Amino acid sequence: MDSIDDSISPPNGEAYEKVELRDGSPLSYVGEKLGMAVEFSHAVHQKLEIKGTENVLNEYEPRESAGAAFRYATTAFLALYNMLGLIDDQNKFKTLEKLSPDKFRRWIAMVQREGSIHG
Numbered sequence: 001m002d003s004i005d006d007s008i009s010p011p012n013g014e015a016y017e018k019v020e021l022r023d024g025s026p027l028s029y030v031g032e033k034l035g036m037a038v039e040f041s042h043a044v045h046q047k048l049e050i051k052g053t054e055n056v057l058n059e060y061e062p063r064e065s066a067g068a069a070f071r072y073a074t075t076a077f078l079a080l081y082n083m084l085g086l087i088d089d090q091n092k093f094k095t096l097e098k099l100s101p102d103k104f105r106r107w108i109a110m111v112q113r114e115g116s117i118h119g
Helices: 027-054 060-080 091-097 101-114
Strands: none
Touching: 027 060, 027 091, 027 101, 060 091, 060 101
C-alpha cells in the first residue's frame, strides 16, 4: 500500500464534481425537502410492491415508474450531501427499497448527519 489515502475513496465515488457559487435557497432547506421526497417516494414504491397483482392497472408500469422516481430522487439526495459513494452499484437501490419505513428514515437521517451540503 502506497499511502492510507489510496484506500479511501472520495465521498461521491467516481461521480461528476464541479465547484460552483450560487445564490438561492439554503442547501440545507433543499436537502430537507429532497429527503422528504425520497422518503415518500420510498413509501409509494413499497405500497405498489405490496399491492402487486391487486392493481387494476398494468402493475408493471406504476411499479417501474415509482422505482425510477425513487432511484433518481435518491441519487439527487445523495449528490446534494456528497454521499454518492453509498450507491456504488444498482443493487444498493433494491436494498434501500426493501427497508422498512422506520429503517429508511434512519438511513436518511444518517446521510444528513454524515454528509455535507458544503462539499
